[in-house]
Every structure is written in C-alpha cells, then in structure tokens.
Amino acid sequence: MxxxxxxxxxxxxxxxxxxxxxxxxxxxxxxxxxxxxxxxxxxxxxxxxxxxxxxxxxxxxxxxxxxxxxxxxxxxxxxxxxxxxxxxxxxxxxxxxxxxxxxxxxxxxxxxxxxxxxxxxxxxxxxxxxxxxxxxxxxxxxxxxxxxxxxxxxxxxxxxxxxxxxxxxxxxxxxxxxxxxxxxxxxxxxxxDEPDKDQNLGIGKILLTCLKNPNVWLMSFIVFGAFISCTTTPYMTPYGTQMFGLSITLGAILGMFRDYMQPIGALISGNVSNKTGISKLLIIVTALLAVINIFIAIIPQQASLVILVFIGTALGYIILGAARGIYFATLPEADIPMYMSGTVIGIISTIGFLPDSFMPIIIGNWLDTYPPELAYRFIFIAAAAGAIFACIISIIFHKRNKETIAKLAVIQKEGKIADKKNTETSV
CATH class of the missing domain: 1.20.1250.20 (MFS general substrate transporter like domains)
Structure with missing residues (x-):
C-alpha cells in the first residue's frame, strides 16, 4: 500500500x-x-x-x-x-x-x-x-x-x-x-525548479528551433481542430429551446451538462492514456467526437426526439472532456525537452485557441442569415469537421513519433515496476 x-x-x-x-x-x-x-x-x-x-x-x-x-x-x-x-x-x-x-x-x-x-x-x-x-x-x-x-x-x-x-x-x-x-x-x-542553465539558448534560438519542428505544428493543429468543438458548446442551450421546445429551465440543464460531463471524460482519458498512449487515444477520441457531432446535426428536429439531444449532448461533453484532458500531454511523445516546454505550449495555445476568435463570428452570421434549423446543422457539422481534422493530424503525429512512443511505454513500465518494489519494501 x-x-x-x-x-x-x-x-x-x-x-x-x-x-x-x-x-x-x-x-x-x-x-x-x-x-x-x-x-x-x-x-x-x-x-x-x-x-x-x-x-x-x-x-x-x-x-x-x-x-x-x-x-x-x-x-x-x-x-x-x-x-x-x-x-x-x-x-x-x-x-x-x-x-x-x-x-x-x-x-x-x-x-x-x-x-x-x-x-x-x-x-x-x-x-x-x-x-x-x-x-x-x-x-x-x-x-x-x-x-x-x-x-x-x-x-x-x-x-x-x-x-x-x-x-x-x-x-x-x-x-x-x-x-x-x-x-x-x-x-x-x-x-x-530553475531553467536548465546547461541549455543556455537565447529566446530567439529556442523559438526558431520550436517553429522548425514539425511536431510543434502538428500538436497545434490537433488542439485547433478539437477546440472548434469547444466553441460550439454555448449553442446547445438555444438549440434545445428553439428547435426542440425545451423550457428555459431544461435548456439551462442541457447547458450544465458541460460542467459535469467534461470532467468525467478528462479523468477517464487521463487514466486510459497510460495504457494506450496519448496520440493513439486522441485518434479514437477525436473520431468519436466527429461521430457524435454528426449525430446531433442529423437528429430530426422534433420535440418527441428531445431525449436524443440530451443523450447526444451528454456523450458529446464526455468525449470533448476526454480530448481536452490529454491534448496538451503530447509533448513527451514529440520528444520536446523540458527547457522548451513553455515555448511549445505558448505556440500550441496561440494556434490551437484561434477558433475562439473567429468561430463565434461565423456562427453568429449563420444564425442571422439562415433559418435556425439549417444554421444549427451548420454549427455541429463544423464541429465534426474540426474533430475529423484533429483525428487526421493525430494519425500523422502518431505515425511520425512511433519510436519515441515505444520508448515512453518502456519507461512507464519500468516506473511501475520500481513503484511496486518501493511499495513492497516500505511494507
């Protein structure tokens, strides 16, 4: 113990x-x-x-x-x-x-x-x-x-x-x-912790090294694609109230699913990734995210089918939480040294969170221009497209870093053996 x-x-x-x-x-x-x-x-x-x-x-x-x-x-x-x-x-x-x-x-x-x-x-x-x-x-x-x-x-x-x-x-x-x-x-x-003084590189040198690394761009695009789904979550409540006749209270409950379902997904993905590897799990999660968004987009907009919206939303938030829980954990698989971690995270965040700056404008335009039943389908199809993009990039990233991923699996296995021995010794 x-x-x-x-x-x-x-x-x-x-x-x-x-x-x-x-x-x-x-x-x-x-x-x-x-x-x-x-x-x-x-x-x-x-x-x-x-x-x-x-x-x-x-x-x-x-x-x-x-x-x-x-x-x-x-x-x-x-x-x-x-x-x-x-x-x-x-x-x-x-x-x-x-x-x-x-x-x-x-x-x-x-x-x-x-x-x-x-x-x-x-x-x-x-x-x-x-x-x-x-x-x-x-x-x-x-x-x-x-x-x-x-x-x-x-x-x-x-x-x-x-x-x-x-x-x-x-x-x-x-x-x-x-x-x-x-x-x-x-x-x-x-x-x-202090910056590694042995790695006495200037900011410009570190930045240039990061920007020349294809893995940094791949990790940024994975977050970018997955984050498109994040930008569509505020529209679940009006989707339920306007298209399925939910009351304001039930619409608010639908919106609250995000607060309670996403943590479940993050906790699950974090623990499952120990067995599957980060990028391999991201491939699975982003593929499921695309499927669930397509499912929500094609549900016939009838009040009698509102239960499908609740089920789809709950599953969607769990899967989205699973993606968010691990999409910043790919750095070791990309063999990013610790002294460059901050710069890489800054690049990933800048590119990955860009949808937050343009998706609300695009979605607002759809809602103002098209009939609501069509506009909401566009919203969830866009989320699915972003997830598909993230899935494709995750596959490329996984194939590109197979050797590093295999080494990490060995290190993890050795670490578990060491922990087990230490536990037995302490007992």
Missing part, C-alpha cells in the same frame, strides 16, 4: 486552482446584473471591460510560453496567483469604471502571460515518468469539477445577501483571498 504523500497532494490541489484564478474574470456569466448595477454601466461598457481581459489573454499566450522557459514555474505560478488575488480584491472594492477596465486588462496578463504556459509545464514536471497523460487528465478533470462546485457555492453565498452588490463583493473577496492562499502554498510546497 502506497504511503500518502501530503506534499504531492498539496501540489495537485494547487495545480487544480485554475478553477479559482479564472472565476472573477468570467463571473459575468453568473453575476451579469450585479456587475451592471455595481459599476453603474451599460451592457456595452460591461462588454468593453470583459473584452479588455480577453484581448490581453490572446495577446500574451505566445509570449507566456517564452516566459515559462526563462523563469521558474514555481515562481511564475506563485506570482500569478498572488497578483491575481490582489487584483481581484481591488476589483471587489468597486473602483471607478475606468480603473476596473485596467484591472481586468492586467488580470489578462497575470492569468495568461505568467500563468498558462507555466501551469502546463508545472503539470509536466509534476507527472511521473510516462504518466503525463494521466497527470493532465486528472488535473483537467478535477479542475472542472472544482469549477462547477465552486460556482454553486459562490451563488449560494451570493444568495444570502439582500443587497446583490454586497453579495457579489463578498464572493469576489473570497476568490481573491483563495488565489493569494494558493500562491503562498505554491511558494512553500513546490519544488525549486
């Missing part, structure tokens, strides 16, 4: 803290009216505030990769959590609107430039040899579960106050304080 590793448990909890650091920047989904009232702003002005955040995230994904390779992941994550926590506390004081916009823009930096690539790199450092997929899946799944639970708790706390502005402020202060606490825990419990 393995001994409980308290330090490793704290590290895992901190890695799952992304559900906390991202709560305030995206709280508009739950506290829209409270934000409007608190800051006395129009819908457009609130949109500008949140756009200031997303603009900075898009602008700094790539740079964040370079930063992650030049500085300690421990230092970057500790700084990101503590700085973001302080910014949230400042935002919770309900400052002048212009100050709030600036705070949101800076949050875009502290949750992306110094955070995102460092987080993915830290998960890779945390993972045991050959178990990167399991680590990524476990963190993604647990993080998603925490996001759903914490969101429910936040709404409960908010509901205890008669003044909605005060209730929202308390929620913001709690999440800001939690970020600061996680930052302190990371500083205390994470290993003192």
């Amino acid at each position: 393995k001994k409980f590793d308290f330090k490793r448990a704290i590290q895992f909890i901190c890695l799952c803290g992304a559900s906390i650091i991202y709560y305030v920047p995206y709280m508009k989904a739950s506290f829209y009216d409270a934000l409007i009232q608190a800051f006395n702003v129009t819908n457009v002005e609130l949109g500008i505030m949140t756009s200031a955040y997303t603009t900075m995230t898009i602008a700094t994904y790539f740079l964040g990769g370079l930063v992650a390779d030049k500085f300690s992941a421990r230092k970057l994550l500790a700084f990101s959590y503590m700085a973001s926590g302080l910014l949230c506390v400042g935002f919770g004081t309900i400052p002048d609107y212009r100050v709030a916009v600036v705070l949101f823009a800076i949050l875009g930096v502290t949750t992306t430039l110094t955070f995102w690539s460092a987080l993915i790199k830290a998960i890779r450092i945390f993972a045991r040899p050959g178990e990167e997929g399991k680590a990524q899946g476990d963190v993604e799944g647990t993080r998603s579960i925490l996001a759903a639970v914490l969101g429910t708790i936040a709404i409960f706390i908010f509901s205890q106050f008669s003044n909605i502005v005060t209730g929202m402020q308390v929620v913001i202060f709690i999440f800001g304080g939690a970020c600061i606490l996680i930052g302190i825990l990371i500083w205390i419990f994470f290993e003192r």
